[in-house]
Amino acid sequence: MKIYNTLSHQKEEFTPIEPGKVLMYACGITASGDAHVGHAYQSVVFDMISKYLKFRGYDVKYVRNYTDVDDKIIAKAAQLNKDPMEYAEYIMEKTDKELAELGSAKPTVQSRATESIPDMLQFIQTLIDKGFAYATPEGNVYFKVSKFPGYGKLSRINWSENRDGVRKEVEPGKLDDKDFALWKAAKPGEISWDTPWGKGRPGWHIECSTMAMKFLGKTIDIHGGGRDLVFPHHENEIAQSEALTGQDFSHYWMHNGLLKVNGQKMSKSLNNSIYLADLLKEYKSDVIRFALLRTLYRSDINITDELFPESEKHMYRFYQIFKKIQEKPVSGQEDVTDKYVTQIEQDFIQAMDDDFNTSELFAKLFGWMDFLAQELANKNSPYILSKIVAKLKELFAILGLLQREPEEFLSFVRHKYLAKTGLSEEEILKKIQERAEYKKNKQFDLADGIRNQLAEQHIALQDTPAGTVWDIEL
RNA sequence: GGCCGGUUGGCAGAAUGGCUUAUGCAGAGGACUGCAAAUCCUUUGAUGUCGGUUCGAUUCCGGCACCGGCCUCCA
Structure with missing residues (x-):
């Protein structure tokens, strides 16, 4: 190395x-x-x-x-x-x-x-x-x-x-x-x-x-x-x-x-420091570590208003994928999966052996996550996705990422944003019900009104085959 | 003034003597949808400048410009 x-x-x-x-x-x-x-x-x-x-x-x-x-x-x-x-x-x-x-x-x-x-x-x-x-x-x-x-x-x-x-x-x-x-x-x-x-x-x-x-x-x-x-x-x-x-x-x-x-x-003399304690109140460690390791460790990092929120968005998506895989019945083939798992580890080592190139590593991580998302949508996926997740968790423990129960991370972020809107889950569910009535009667203007109103508060409604669900809009 | 580093697409940020210059955000298009959203797929777009070496340079060398750091407490 x-x-x-x-x-x-x-x-x-x-x-x-x-x-x-x-x-x-x-x-x-x-x-x-x-x-x-x-x-x-x-x-x-x-x-x-x-x-x-x-x-x-x-x-x-x-x-x-x-x-x-x-x-x-x-x-x-x-x-x-x-x-x-x-x-x-x-x-x-x-x-x-x-x-x-x-x-x-x-x-x-x-x-x-x-x-x-x-x-x-x-x-x-x-x-x-x-x-x-x-x-x-x-x-x-x-x-x-x-x-x-x-x-x-x-x-x-x-x-x-x-x-x-x-x-x-x-x-x-x-x-x-x-x-x-x-x-x-x-x-x-x-x-x-x-x-x-x-x-x-x-x-x-x-x-x-x-x-x-x-x-x-x-x-x-x-x-x-x-x-x-x-x-x-x-x-x-x-x-x-x-x-x-x-x-x-x-x-x-x-x-x-x-x-x-x-x-x-950022320096003591300029007195413009961002304190870790404040950051930890706002973001889970995954988000902070992801943001800090996205660039090479030798590079300076400019903390802009987007750095941590963008990082949080990525982690939110990653944990969502993990959660869906958790909930999916296990199927797939050992040999096909093992081949992919081996490839992941090789790629991981290749990036890290080159002076801890976490930037290159994350480029690959995005690829692996895309792969999981694709296979998740594939009804006849030949892969045992939970096994791939387990390998990712094992490898990314080294960077201190993706180690949580997905729901722990997701609900933390969700509640944080909910608290900012002042809305409760019950209120949102009530509005969804209300909107479902309008939808049933094909009163789409009224239904859309409710949806737009929630969207302004960064609550996104998603009509899925299983009904309408809500999520925060990051 | 000295030393060190940097200048890659709209932004962030890797890599590389030629083969398609990653990846993310943003943008564009598509699938899906009552319309959306989310999701997934596809996709446009860049190597500061002037020379040199080379068959070929963004990559190597040199000049220039600009930016940053250190020379003082700092992770």
Whole structure:
């Protein structure tokens, strides 16, 4: 299988360090606020990757961290007049719940920065001993970037020609403005840990390197995160890790794209975030995951007003097809069905093996769904449709899609829209009865009047051989 | 200013040195229907620009234009 490696800027054949095993680390969330859809994207992408690798037979160890101490958390907690650790704890619990509802499995190890402080201190001390880092009288410890020749290999940043845009922030004791903090001295009253350099707390980058090595080893197979982390976070992780061990930190670097809202970058500073909790109130996880995975994981996604509704429409149709198949008496031939099922799995693997090409996969999914719909209409279908559905459910569990009871999904959506119209099911059924009378008397104008009136409220009436039924109009 | 990425039909979004450039939405036509809707079937429509390499380029290379990201907290 092929994986796009940010280090080489191209797709590479994936070869793990140890055959059959994958060591993967993905940078998670700083617990400084509610999770937004960007966090959801990262979680969905790496969840999918780890599940697919497992499906392909790898023994996957996937570590994902929470940053539970940093400037933002301290600032936010102070603003709320809360203890920073308690505040971080609250955010992490909330986020865990939301991500679970989103359908992302817990990583093999979910680590927290504050649980690995001694490991970080040792990491930093070794860097100092090796001459890669220095402590300042203020109690900060910086990594000496000029000592690490490979600096910039991930982000291809070129310091000698990159002076203009750099923030010239005064940090006393820092020898070179490209050096970055491994350890930060605590301001009076701030949360801190005792160290040989004074009271302080970790710099941002050190925790990921430390935890990746602690749980996975000196060299790992895949390291990932959002693309906004390439520089400086991942570049700095490489520098400090490889300075420490003298070996490659990670063989493959994978970065998911970023989210935009109506064409504008979504960021903390612009304050235009869409929060996961709000999204989950409105949409089932299938809808969100489908929307996020329709494009390649490396691409940016622009969230428009149509993105989630359109995705919901597709999922509604898919579950409707599944439901009809559920209700259909089972018939068909094993051998013919098995052949089709095998083909589905082959096509699935072919798309996913190509750097997790979910876009191509969904193109095929639409084809499979069309096929099911066709065969559903075919009275003499030679296929055992429920068996095909079972295979689709098995495969799409990897993406966290189509796992629900169809009726659960359908009625959720139906009731959501019904609530918006203010109509009850009883009222609609009454109107259908009323209209049936008009129809019987061939008073089509009056019958159509009722139908149009309901249509305005996005309730569609459908005259079927079995009578008139209603459905929401998405 | 530096680095990176992008520019595919009305929109979204894959792929590819030639064979029909996916898929979804929208549009068109049809089946079905009292008429519709839903559903199903069929279908129109695109590779920013200028050069180069090549028998042949949307695809490879280079210039240009435009857009975006990063260089500062960020998934």
